[in-house]
Amino acid sequence: xxxxxxxxxxxxxxxxxxxxxxxxxxxxxxxxxxxxxxxxxxxxxxxxxxxxxxxxxxxxxxxxxxxxxxxxxxxxxxxxxxxxxxxxxxxxxxxxxxxxxxxxxxxxxxxxxxxxxxxxxxxxxxxxxxxxxxxxxxxxxxxxxxxxxxxxxxxxxxxxxxxxxxxxxxxxxxxxxxxxxxxxxxxxxxxxxxxxxxxxxxxxxxxxxxxxxxxxxxxxxxxxxxxxxxxxxxxxxxxxxxxxxxxxxxxxxxxxxxxxxxxxxxxxxxxxxxxxxxxxxxxxxxxxxxxxxxxxxxxxxxxxxxxxxxxxxxxxxxxxxxxxxxxxxxxxxxxxxxxxxxxxxxxxxxxxxxxxxxxxxxxxxxxxxxxxxxxxxxxxxxxxxxxxxxxxxxxxxxxxxxxxxxxxxxxxxxxxxxxxxxxxxxxxxxxxxxxxxxxx
Amino acid sequence: xxxxxxxxxxxxxxxxxxxxxxxxxxxxxxxxxxxxxxxxxxxxxxxxxxxxxxxxxxxxxxxxxxxxxxxxxxxxxxxxxxxxxxxxxxxxxxxxxxxxxxxxxxxxxxxxxxxxxxxxxxxxxxxxxxxxxxxxxxxxxxxxxxxxxxxxxxxxxxxxxxxxxxxxxxxxxxxxxxx
Numbered sequence: 001x002x003x004x005x006x007x008x009x010x011x012x013x014x015x016x017x018x019x020x021x022x023x024x025x026x027x028x029x030x031x032x033x034x035x036x037x038x039x040x041x042x043x044x045x046x047x048x049x050x051x052x053x054x055x056x057x058x059x060x061x062x063x064x065x066x067x068x069x070x071x072x073x074x075x076x077x078x079x080x081x082x083x084x085x086x087x088x089x090x091x092x093x094x095x096x097x098x099x100x101x102x103x104x105x106x107x108x109x110x111x112x113x114x115x116x117x118x119x120x121x122x123x124x125x126x127x128x129x130x131x132x133x134x135x136x137x138x139x140x141x142x143x144x145x146x147x148x149x150x151x152x153x154x155x156x157x158x159x160x161x162x163x164x165x166x167x168x169x170x171x172x173x174x175x176x177x178x179x180x181x182x183x184x185x186x187x188x189x190x191x192x193x194x195x196x197x198x199x200x201x202x203x204x205x206x207x208x209x210x211x212x213x214x215x216x217x218x219x220x221x222x223x224x225x226x227x228x229x230x231x232x233x234x235x236x237x238x239x240x241x242x243x244x245x246x247x248x249x250x251x252x253x254x255x256x257x258x259x260x261x262x263x264x265x266x267x268x269x270x271x272x273x274x275x276x277x278x279x280x281x282x283x284x285x286x287x288x289x290x291x292x293x294x295x296x297x298x299x300x301x302x303x304x305x306x307x308x309x310x311x312x313x314x315x316x317x318x319x320x321x322x323x324x325x326x327x328x329x330x331x332x333x334x335x336x337x338x339x340x341x342x343x344x345x346x347x348x349x350x351x352x353x354x355x356x357x358x359x360x361x362x363x364x365x366x367x368x369x370x371x372x373x374x375x376x377x378x379x380x381x382x383x384x385x386x387x388x389x390x391x392x393x394x395x396x397x398x399x400x401x402x403x404x405x406x407x408x409x410x411x412x413x414x415x416x417x418x419x420x421x422x423x424x425x426x427x428x429x430x431x432x433x434x435x436x437x438x439x440x
Numbered sequence: 441x442x443x444x445x446x447x448x449x450x451x452x453x454x455x456x457x458x459x460x461x462x463x464x465x466x467x468x469x470x471x472x473x474x475x476x477x478x479x480x481x482x483x484x485x486x487x488x489x490x491x492x493x494x495x496x497x498x499x500x501x502x503x504x505x506x507x508x509x510x511x512x513x514x515x516x517x518x519x520x521x522x523x524x525x526x527x528x529x530x531x532x533x534x535x536x537x538x539x540x541x542x543x544x545x546x547x548x549x550x551x552x553x554x555x556x557x558x559x560x561x562x563x564x565x566x567x568x569x570x571x572x573x574x575x576x577x578x579x580x581x582x583x584x585x586x587x588x589x590x591x592x593x594x595x596x597x598x599x600x601x602x603x604x605x606x607x608x609x610x611x612x613x614x615x616x617x618x619x
Contacts, residue, residue, distance in 0.1 A: 086565040127579035160456045166509030182463025243528035243569035333527040
């Protein structure tokens with residue numbers, strides 16, 4: 001059993017407390033970085049590690065940092081903690097269970113981009129998490145890890161927590177910036193990209209929570225150490241969120257390129273109802289659904305392999321459906337989500353999600369016709385490539401790919417006048433799944 | 441009106457942002473106004489006051505309140521319950537459980553009980569899919585819900601007892617168990 005690197009709370013009790021974190025070498029990497037290392041050396045190590053953004057896009061972190069215009073100050077680090085994708089709950093456990101690891105990674109990254117201020121934008125629903133982070137920041141500040149003239153140098157750093165108020169769109173980086181500035185959380189036209197014109201019009205880097213949590217162990221142990229896991233192009237470890245029809249839902253920290261089969265069958269214990277797996281949503285509601293064929297199940301979960309079987313790794317929030325689960329109902333649920341969360345800025349997303357939901361609701365209510373299936377596809381096809389931001393584009397996935405892979409189910413549903421019934425009764429969980437053991 | 445305590449908190453919060461970027465604190469100010477209100481709602485008067493302090497147009501503040509799901513213009517119950525029945529939770533029975541919740545409280549989605557104690561709303565994914573069924577009571581997580589546990593939570597709230605936040609225990613509560 002190898003110890004967890006990010007989810008240290010699984011191995012070390014009370015690692016969320018500063019004194020316990022310090023006993024395990026916490027904040028020492030930070031002290032060493034500020035007193036002995038140049039910012040560029042940290043950026044170079046992160047680039048060499050091949051770390052890719054864990055928020056969904058998978059863009060190489062070190063490369064992103066390199067986009068900042070030279071010599072323009074001040075600049076800002078903004079942490080995207082607006083974790084709102086259905087089926088995603090990894091950043092919550094990082095921040096709640098390992099706040100100091102996350103803050104140390106954030107500090108190192110902010111130093112690396114030569115900024116003196118980081119804002120952590122946390123979704124409003126994570127009120128418990130916000131309190132926990134504010135306490136951790138106050139503790140770190142009291143011990144001299146954050147604040148003015150750190151460790152006797154001229155470098156100063158403040159980390160602030162900023163609460164959102166319930167809007168999925170704020171996970172889109174430019175909408176997040178608008179929200180942070182006090183405007184409506186609606187996306188901005190790109191270019192200019194945030195690296196050039198970001199928060200308050202200044203150069204800004206926006207990284208996901210899990211991405212920055214990885215920076216601490218990478219700087220502490222080196223790029224080669226990190227590359228012992230994963231593949232050449234998708235190196236390192238990843239937290240996979242497992243939910244839906246699965247025996248042991250929860251977060252699993254595993255090397256990238258672990259297969260779907262290993263995650264679902266070995267770690268997740270197979271489906272909750274014992275029926276064969278029908279489908280996998282590998283990135284919440286945003287990426288195409290996949291039929292769980294043997295080929296898909298044996299596919300390694302990394303940024304290159306998942307697209308080769310027709311979907312995306314995204315934030316790696318796996319929602320599992322068994323043969324007993326109803327794909328049209330799942331499609332209606334997901335489109336309902338996007339309809340509710342559409343920010344209203346652009347017409348294709350605002351109107352498209354509204355009408356697609358109406359038609360899908362009609363289908364699952366047993367009042368649809370076969371033409372309605374084509375209608376949903378037509379709506380989606382009018383949206384693809386025309387939405388203002390990626391989140392609008394994402395909303396077409398549950399419309400197009402559920403029908404593409406499971407058309408028979410939609411046809412059977414439109415042939416029947418029987419409404420689909422809500423899913424199974426609650427199956428109470430008797431174990432704390434986040435404490436389930438995991439081997440690497 | 442913002443309370444004196446809230447005004448002080450807001451002034452402290454403004455130190456987090458550059459001096460000419462006061463609007464950044466608008467969501468925080470709205471939360472303070474909600475906390476000051478017995479019905480968790482931001483009156484037009486409070487919105488005007490926030491606009492003045494943050495040097496914003498009152499219309500901009502109203503726009504922000506209208507945009508975000510967790511900011512309320514209308515009066516809400518003392519306890520706002522956000523119950524998640526999004527896809528991952530629904531796959532574990534949340535839709536059926538939400539029927540039970542509505543029947544128990546005798547109200548429909550979006551409504552408030554006649555005594556003004558509880559408002560229930562379905563939530564978009566709240567990040568507790570692995571602990572379904574789940575909900576938030578005034579934004580504090582209550583997870584691994586069972587019918588017995590839900591009844592116990594409601595009973596405690598009706599009696600004015602505090603709930604323990606993030607009550608993530610897997611076992612259903614016995615009558616004697618403290619929350």
